[in-house]
Amino acid sequence: MSDRMTQSRGLLLALLLLAAVLVLAGPLFLDRFTMNVLTRSMIYAILALTVDLLWGFTGILTFGQSAFFGAGAYATAMVLTHLGGAPEHFVLAFVLAIAIPTLLAALVGWLSFHQGATPLYATVISLVVPIVMTQLIFAGGQSTGSSSGLVGYPTLALGAANHFRLAGVVLIGFGCLAWVFVRSDAGRMLVAIRDNEMRAAYLGLRVQLVRILLMTVLGGVAGFAGFLLANAARMVAPEIAGFVFGTQLVIWTALGGRGTLLGPVAGTLGIDWLGAKLSGELPFLWQLLIGAIFVVMILFLPRGLAGLVPRRRHQGTPPELVAIPTRRRADAVGPVLSVRGLGKSYGSLHVLESIDLEVHRGELVSLVGPNGAGKTTMMRCLSDGTEPISGSITVLGRDIGGLPPERIVRLGVGRKFQLASVFESLSVADCLRLARMSLDRPSLLRRSRRIGLPAPAIDILRLTGLDGMLNQRAGLLSHGQKQALELAMVVALEPELILLDEPTAGLTKAERAMIGGVLQRLSGELGHAVILIEHDLDFVRIVSQRIVVLHQGRMVMDGTVGEVVDSDLVRAIYSGAANA
Amino acid sequence: MVLVLDSLTTAAVLFIVSSGLFMIFGVLQIINFAHGAWLGLGAYATVVTTALGVSPWLALPLAFVVGGVLGGLTERLVVRPLYARPLDAILATWGLGIVIGQLITLAFGRDVQMIPVLMTGTVDVLGTAYSAYRLTAIAIALAIGLGFVLALERTRLGLTARAVIMNEALARALGINTARVRLATFMLGSAVAACAGVLLTPLTSVDPNMGVIWLIGCFMLVMVSGSSVRALALACIVFGTAQVAVGTYVSPILGGMTVAVLCALMLRLRPKGFAGV
Incomplete structure (x- = not known):
């Protein structure tokens, strides 16, 4: 310590x-x-x-x-x-x-x-x-x-x-x-x-x-x-x-400083005691004053009086990253993901229509198609069973219809969003801890000094230098670092199926190559199934085994890299000729 | 018969009192917790006209102007920085409500005010004698409702307001001065709320914090109505009737919380409320 x-x-x-x-x-x-x-x-x-x-x-x-x-x-x-x-x-x-x-x-x-x-x-x-x-x-x-x-x-x-x-x-x-x-x-x-x-x-x-x-x-x-x-x-x-008393409690908390513990206590003791002392002499003025201070505080000092005290950089030595053995995957037969006749529409607008897809262990499938083809919508349907859809989606043999996202994650689906999504006011270490909480029961009393992560998650952190920034606030990271952190968080879930929505957007060429290497290892060596949305066909060509092409909500191709990349249809779609 | 009239007039009063809050929430998506204070201000406009010895009806234009001006100041100074922090906007406007309530207390004292009623007497409705004023409330509510619909659908401000409701970024890109639309909406909403305060005076006792009692009911009604005038009207009729029924057959005290409880349950079962009905 x-x-x-x-x-x-x-x-x-x-x-x-x-x-x-x-x-x-x-x-x-x-x-x-x-x-x-x-x-x-x-x-x-x-x-x-x-x-x-x-x-x-x-x-x-x-x-x-x-x-x-x-x-x-x-x-x-x-x-x-x-x-x-x-x-x-x-x-x-x-x-x-x-x-x-x-x-x-x-x-x-x-x-x-x-x-x-x-x-x-x-x-x-x-x-x-x-x-x-x-x-x-x-x-x-x-x-x-x-x-x-x-x-x-x-x-x-x-x-x-x-x-x-x-x-x-x-x-x-x-x-x-x-x-x-x-x-x-x-x-x-x-x-x-x-x-x-x-x-x-x-x-x-x-x-x-x-x-x-x-x-x-x-x-x-x-x-x-x-x-x-x-x-x-x-x-x-x-x-x-x-x-009214309920609002008073909120006012005391706000004036003392929400999100701190001493603030609200000090705020309550101070205001209630002063109020009792002063309200005898200037009853209405006191309330008036509190109301006015409250408005001003909310506007200019949302953190309350505690906001006047500079935030301490309280974190000492960063925690230690420990590689944990990956969970033995049940060697169940059958595909990880099976989609049958998936359709999704908003009113009369059909965003997805009759999609059939199977993804197996160890497969890295890239989902390509122009903007508006329905790629992200499809990811959403795969990870949130409460989306109204037609057709069926099964993960490891289990129908996900009606299941909320957290249940589907627990079935073994990890999703990385298109825009980097991390916990802005927490440290990198805390973000990683949170990623493990659905698997390792967190302590109510202690803060762990070691963070156990599966090896590929640690690799991502090492390769991007995030392992040296564990105490950094996630909100202060660069765009590329946030992307990498989120990817590491998703990988830390040890999902059977990893859904990645443009994980390399905004990254440098070197970072892309690094992520590409990690993805190949996740699917090739470790047997995860990966679905990747990507616009960069060169990147797709390098990392994936299979490519699925979506166009105007329909699956127009599903084949090996060679078949798809060199096809006239894909060229036509990307150059816009197939819109007619 | 009395029950039907009670239900209708209660619905009308709820509609009148909610309309100012509704305007502001419908366009700005901001919950104005100073709404209760605007109601109080309006009611005290009647106290002023009484003190001056003029007709209490003159309190209406006075409340409209005072409410509008204060609403404008509020939007400019308090609400504008908080559009991105809607929960904080609730708190700041509540704080403002406290300030206004205390200012009223300082100026007029905290006692209940005696005010001449706007209208006395009863009218015979199908053999039942009924308060003329409560019946007038129905007409006023209809007028406000019709005014809303016409203003939204027929005027330029209404058109721009609708544009702002649907897609503010696009509206701004099209050259609509959204800041001015917000200011105008907030001023108008506050002015209407203050007028509602004047209209409330014959129905309730007037004291500095009278608005707080109405605030929650209004708030809940607006929550189930979203941005639709028709939904608000429907919500007032349904829940106003329920309030009268519970108040008559179960207990007048429990009747007072009917609107809030039913609205909360409705939002749990049907998050959009009456919007889209």
Whole structure:
């Protein structure tokens, strides 16, 4: 481990100790009012952290965390009001305060995240949930106290000082857990989903499931915070479950700095505490000020106050690339890919018509044809079973109709996009880790020091010099390097069938030759099946064994390199004469 | 009979209140969370006309002008840098809404305002006495809807707006000043929203944050309607009726959330909503 890393660890540990001391010793020197306010603020800060994990890290703008918080607080208050304050009732209240919001969050997650849902849809749902929750509370009559809330129920008899300590300890504990998680291998998935959902899905990551799980767990955390508040504040009111409180959480998170962990905590503590202090003297001006600062921040400082702190180059020694043995491929008989009568149309426009194709192990098939011939559309149909098509596509004997991309990747299909598609804000090493996550279960706690990759993926990295840039942010790579990185990521999936859409576009001649060599090795030596879209007929001639020619959505030729390249038909198509 | 009238008038009110948000989302694909503030502004225009002792109907042109000017400023200063960040645009406009709400509070106080109603009395509809104003709302909604359709299909601004909706890059390449179309749309949408705020005054209590209650319902209706006026009209009628039905037969409190819940479910089952119906 490098000195720098030890140093930053030491700094964090010191910070942690300081926080712990402040939280434990705070009641000794804080006045009663400040202590009560800060107890509440710290509970809110837990919520802000959940908002931040969802929005700042994963890109799901949510106004709904207040609903789960309210559900937890009301579950607690209702149990204690209606059943009484015996020890077993506190246990019951605690269990329900976590269980109900967890279940609710799972339901909301299922509703919000599904194949083809836009990010906006999750936001829409997150607006509806707190509204429903508030209306249910209003409609609850005696049991929920309706608009006046519940008050005067038995609470944990800790005293104000210990409530302060409890809230502080929970906040620090959850903050540490969140810190460990977002830095772990699994935690990189959140940022990957935020950066490039499509690439994540095409690496076999179950994007929607990850989001649902995250929302479920964080719903439970919000419920726990609700339990704390119901005990510390000794009252619950409908506002805490409402949409306006939900937006407030987002504002605190944004002002402190989304995508950081300290930012939202600092933002919440600072604003809630200042607000309580100042709102007595200038009630409306304070809100006005917060609103105005918020607008200005969103416009000019989207990263919040944390954006003022320069980003540390925190990465120490780069991880180590280790070649792992390639998986033994099941020696199943039959073709890797079999396409029967594939057709695809948009209304009356037929993009693909009655395509039949079989691709076997060890074959490198080039798909050529002029622009608009339907090549990329065909790739999309092969890798996304939810595309409406006619005919059938089977991969390794399995019909892929209706399967989402991540399932097809897990069947053994890797796809490289036409435009280089990587995770811009992650490092090269993290991009490669993500490529392996559908195969090697990632750790929730640790960040691995070694990245195990199949040999051909390492070859690509070596040949392009990317192996020396593992700590570089992927967004800063050159176009050619991004192409190579994406190719290495796809190869790291060890797919039976590799789909490559112009992998050499924008590369230099030397780089093309290098990629060509890798492709030949993948198909020839290692037995992968490869389908390659390529315009450069010289390149195609060198690397492929078979060429398929598409023209106006139909397959017009399927033959060996010699047959196709020298045919008059191909010349005619490329010179435009066959359009008539 | 009352139920039918209630449903129709509720649909009409929903349509009037949503129309400003709809214009802005339909053309700009931006969700204007300051919409609630525009409604509030409009309602307070009525407070001003009352204080001046003139007819409350004069609040309409006043709201139109104030809404338009503020809408223009908003587009210029807040929304324009955020077209590429639509989620951030939601947040920035929400922040703006807070600012406007607080400014109204500073100017007029936070209490509920008493305002003379625009129109009193009832009309006899097939043997049922019914509020004349709620019936007028139907006429106003029809007028706005017709105005939209005509504006989109018959005017030059409508044509360019449609071009921007379909393909902004191409529209710009053809020499359409898309920045001006956006500005005009945002101004008009804000002005219409402020007028809707005036029209709301007889139906709801007027306080600085009155718009927030309406915001979510409007937002959901616009979400299921996309860029189609007909879809918005249909959504208002269907969900307005559902709201009245739930409010009457189940519970008035649950009726208040009917629109939002049904819209959310509809988007889950049919992501395009009513667009294309």
